[in-house]
């Protein structure tokens with residue numbers, strides 16, 4: 001028995017914040033604003049996995065009104081999502097994702113992102129795909145006001 005889910009997230013890009021994507025801290029003058037470390041990619045993946053089992057979304061599990069999650073690494077949230085999935089009798093088979101960012105260039109960091117995510121999920125790095133695209137300068141990502149990410153996840157019954 002297989003289940004599939006989709007996730008999408010957006011965070012504002014502003015000076016004075018760290019830029020953490022896929023668990024990698026990227027040197028850049030601007031970063032993503034959020035209650036946690038604002039890791040837009042990991043948030044989209046969490047939502048894709050939760051969505052596959054109709055288990056709600058990241059905000060329901062980790063409310064931004066809860067101080068326990070302030071500044072937290074989103075990889076810790078992903079680990080908890082994976083635990084919930086296992087508890088419900090499923091495992092993640094593979095994840096595909098796209099980060100939409102005009103800048104910075106993400107290619108140098110994609111392998112490390114895949115490694116971080118695959119290690120947390122306990123699956124092969126070949127089962128985690130991270131892609132990046134610009135919007136050719138169009139829209140909020142193109143104006144560098146924010147970064148978005150989309151993900152899909154396939155789950156299989158244990």
Ligand SMILES: Nc1ccn([C@@H]2O[C@H](COP(=O)(O)O)[C@@H](O)[C@H]2O)c(=O)n1
Pocket residue numbers: 100101102103104105106107108132133134135136
């Ligand atoms: N932030 C980004 C955006 C894109 N890339 C890589 O560049 C390729 C071309 O991007 P286009 O938006 O012009 O199609 C894309 O396929 C990625 O490999 C990137 O590394 N970081």
Ligand SMILES: C[C@@]1(CO)OP(=O)(O)OP(=O)(O)OC[C@H]1O
Pocket residue numbers: 009010033034035036037038039043058059060062063064065069070071
């Ligand atoms: C992760 C949480 C919790 O710290 O906060 P943010 O970093 O603001 O991220 P968001 O994508 O708005 O989703 C859920 C939140 O409750």
